[in-house]
Amino acid sequence: MAAAAAAVVPLPQEVSAARRLLVEVEGVAAEAKKKIAVVFDQMIGCNFTMNLPSPCREAWTERGAVDLFARLFLHKAEVHAKNANGNSALHFAVFSGQRGAIERLLDRGAQVNESNQAGYSAFDWAGGSVNDHRDAAELLLSRGANVNARDDEGNTILHCAAHFGLVDVAEIVLDVGADVQTTDNLGWTALHHVVWRSAMIEKYRVDYQKKLRIAQMLISRGINVNAVTNDGMTALALAKRDLPADSPIRTFLVGLPPQLQQQ
Numbered sequence: 001m002a003a004a005a006a007a008v009v010p011l012p013q014e015v016s017a018a019r020r021l022l023v024e025v026e027g028v029a030a031e032a033k034k035k036i037a038v039v040f041d042q043m044i045g046c047n048f049t050m051n052l053p054s055p056c057r058e059a060w061t062e063r064g065a066v067d068l069f070a071r072l073f074l075h076k077a078e079v080h081a082k083n084a085n086g087n088s089a090l091h092f093a094v095f096s097g098q099r100g101a102i103e104r105l106l107d108r109g110a111q112v113n114e115s116n117q118a119g120y121s122a123f124d125w126a127g128g129s130v131n132d133h134r135d136a137a138e139l140l141l142s143r144g145a146n147v148n149a150r151d152d153e154g155n156t157i158l159h160c161a162a163h164f165g166l167v168d169v170a171e172i173v174l175d176v177g178a179d180v181q182t183t184d185n186l187g188w189t190a191l192h193h194v195v196w197r198s199a200m201i202e203k204y205r206v207d208y209q210k211k212l213r214i215a216q217m218l219i220s221r222g223i224n225v226n227a228v229t230n231d232g233m234t235a236l237a238l239a240k241r242d243l244p245a246d247s248p249i250r251t252f253l254v255g256l257p258p259q260l261q262q263q
Contacts, residue, residue: 079109094126119151123141174217181223192233194235195250195253
């Protein structure tokens with residue numbers, strides 16, 4: 001029987017090297033985590049409040065480092081602390097879609113409608129990135145987020161979701177009563193924001209098919225397609241100015257029934 005046992009076949013040199021490297025990396029990572037925990041203990045102290053620099057707060061929320069997060073609260077970290085721009089830990093947790101971090105912050109008393117210096121609440125940040133954070137938006141709404149809150153430029157989360165093509169967030173806020181007719185300080189409706197071809201949209205390669213879906217959603221919810229901006233432009237006029245002739249959004253707006261459009 002012993003003779004019948006399978007012989008150990010040596011692994012190719014590259015595979016062996018890769019495995020050794022993996023073991024080394026895992027060891028370094030584990031050691032780094034221990035060192036980080038020690039540094040946090042040294043930084044925090046019993047009376048430390050969570051007035052960490054912005055990069056520190058971003059790091060543990062973006063990576064979902066709940067263990068470090070819990071360590072901060074163990075040492076009585078202040079959940080309402082803000083950085084120089086007025087952003088709280090809740091802002092960063094929402095921006096990165098970290099539901100677990102959001103729940104812990106809210107349970108500790110984080111204010112869902114509190115704004116930063118630009119007037120953006122944490123809820124606004126659920127619609128302020130190219131990522132469609134449906135879970136974050138639903139959680140914040142369940143905790144009392146104001147769906148029609150405005151930032152300093154008059155934008156609501158619906159405007160932001162329309163601009164970035166966040167279909168899920170747009171649908172959620174419309175379902176709970178977002179004002180489809182509301183305009184920002186420039187007189188732009190959410191439909192104008194769908195059409196708007198900003199530099200950020202191009203930089204992050206936002207999906208125009210998703211923006212089209214939001215346009216269709218807004219039309220079905222009764223948005224006024226004839227609403228004009230402060231400088232007198234309808235969404236269709238803006239589309240004809242800024243979007244190529246074969247743009248699906250422009251084509252959709254041009255094809256609306258005559259009773260809806262008025263040029």
